[in-house]
Amino acid sequence: MATTLEPLKGGYDVDENAIRFSNYFHVLRELVHLSCGWLALEPRLEVKYALGDHLHDDARAVSKIKRRLYELRTPSDYPGAPAEELAALLDRANGATSSAEYVAIAYGELKPTLAAAIRIHLDTLDPIIDEPSLRLLNQLLHRQERHMAELPATAKPAFEDLGALPIRLREVRELKVMPLLDEPARDDYVEVTEEGDTYLTDELYINGDENHVPTDPEEQKHFFHGLMDAELCAAELMARNSHEHPDMPWDFHVDMARQCWDEIRHAEVHDRLMATELDCRWGDFPIGFSYFKSIYRLDLLSRLVLFNGTSEQKAMWRHSHRRKVLIGLGQTTVARVFDYLLADEVPHVHNGVRWGSHLLGGDEKAYREKVRELRAGLDATGQPA
Ligand SMILES: [Fe+2]
Ligand SMILES: [Fe+2]
Numbered sequence: 383m384a385t386t387l388e389p390l391k392g393g394y395d396v397d398e399n400a401i402r403f404s405n406y407f408h409v410l411r412e413l414v415h416l417s418c419g420w421l422a423l424e425p426r427l428e429v430k431y432a433l434g435d436h437l438h439d440d441a442r443a444v445s446k447i448k449r450r451l452y453e454l455r456t457p458s459d460y461p462g463a464p465a466e467e468l469a470a471l472l473d474r475a476n477g478a479t480s481s482a483e484y485v486a487i488a489y490g491e492l493k494p495t496l497a498a499a500i501r502i503h504l505d506t507l508d509p510i511i512d513e514p515s516l517r518l519l520n521q522l523l524h525r526q527e528r529h530m531a532e533l534p535a536t537a538k539p540a541f542e543d544l545g546a547l548p549i550r551l552r553e554v555r556e557l558k559v560m561p562l563l564d565e566p567a568r569d570d571y572v573e574v575t576e577e578g579d580t581y582l583t584d585e586l587y588i589n590g591d592e593n594h595v596p597t598d599p600e601e602q603k604h605f606f607h608g609l610m611d612a613e614l615c616a617a618e619l620m621a622r623n624s625h626e627h628p629d630m631p632w633d634f635h636v637d638m639a640r641q642c643w644d645e646i647r648h649a650e651v652h653d654r655l656m657a658t659e660l661d662c663r664w665g666d667f668p669i670g671f672s673y674f675k676s677i678y679r680l681d682l683l684s685r686l687v688l689f690n691g692t693s694e695q696k697a698m699w700r701h702s703h704r705r706k707v708l709i710g711l712g713q714t715t716v717a718r719v720f721d722y723l724l725a726d727e728v729p730h731v732h733n734g735v736r737w738g739s740h741l742l743g744g745d746e747k748a749y750r751e752k753v754r755e756l757r758a759g760l761d762a763t764g765q766p767a
Contacts (some may be wrong), residue, residue, distance in 0.1 A: 578670025691732025
């Protein structure tokens with residue numbers, strides 16, 4: 383049976399193709415870096431949710447682009463610096479003085495510019511010769527379109543075709559790190575106090591026989607409200623870990639981005655649970671940042687040891703215990719939440735082992751010793767004694 387075959391189109395040559403991907407790399411890498419920097423400082427809960435989700439998509443996109451660059455004969459670790467025009471746009475994103483200003487540039491300029499270039503790329507490439515790029519770009523474009531739909535901004539694409547900008551080989555663009563923050567930002571309707579919600583007792587956070595599982599409606603309201611804030615703080619800590627340590631290997635940033643998204647999702651789960659099962663709302667009780675501050679003031683290794691390697695590791699026992707008690711009481715939905723929190727905690731604890739060991743020259747034993755050493759300074763609830 384005779385078939386009519388479309389002739390090959392030709393599309394871009396390998397070098398032009400690699401230059402296009404190099405430009406996308408720069409935009410996405412800087413979006414991840416800056417969204418990680420601003421996440422904690424963004425007060426609007428819905429925007430914080432979106433940023434935490436999108437920065438994870440963008441981090442994975444960077445990994446895939448690095449892989450494609452390697453396939454296209456470009457050093458995949460760093461493809462050379464962006465041209466002056468793109469550097470100027472990225473500098474403007476770095477110069478934002480508020481989260482709202484950053485979001486307007488990221489979602490109004492960087493993402494629309496990237497999406498426009500990807501559309502040109504898809505229209506021009508040869509879908510047969512360059513099928514790997516076709517597949518990757520389709521995925522990238524769908525994600526960017528979702529991001530722009532979820533955080534709509536006035537679209538002002540900065541260049542007609544970002545992909546056509548030249549790359550300055552052998553030059554490097556350094557990432558700029560924002561100043562350390564005092565504490566995370568919350569919507570105005572959330573009351574932040576020194577001591578947080580005084581309804582929450584130590585027994586809720588102790589492992590072993592003395593642990594108290596919140597089972598009655600009033601205590602569950604307070605418990606999940608406090609847990610939702612703890613999830614937001616966890617997302618914010620992971621995001622700042624990434625932002626403040628741009629020299630760590632790229633996989634570290636992907637792991638931090640994933641954990642950030644997980645913690646954001648956990649906050650959204652508690653948000654929903656409170657509104658639909660517990661008859662309360664985010665903002666009903668005060669919150670406090672003393673635990674966040676006790677971790678945030680530390681260096682990266684100690685943050686990983688005390689947050690991932692201790693707090694999250696110990697929370698696994700409590701989630702499992704809470705789940706069993708609640709199943710026994712027939713509270714299956716609340717129990718299911720703990721089942722998933724427990725599952726997600728496994729890779730989070732592993733992030734501590736993986737990157738803590740990395741910081742100790744790959745010595746996992748040294749990491750375990752550091753965990754023992756720093757745990758000695760904590761009380762039974764895991765707070766610094
Ligand atoms: Fe969590
Ligand atoms: Fe976690």
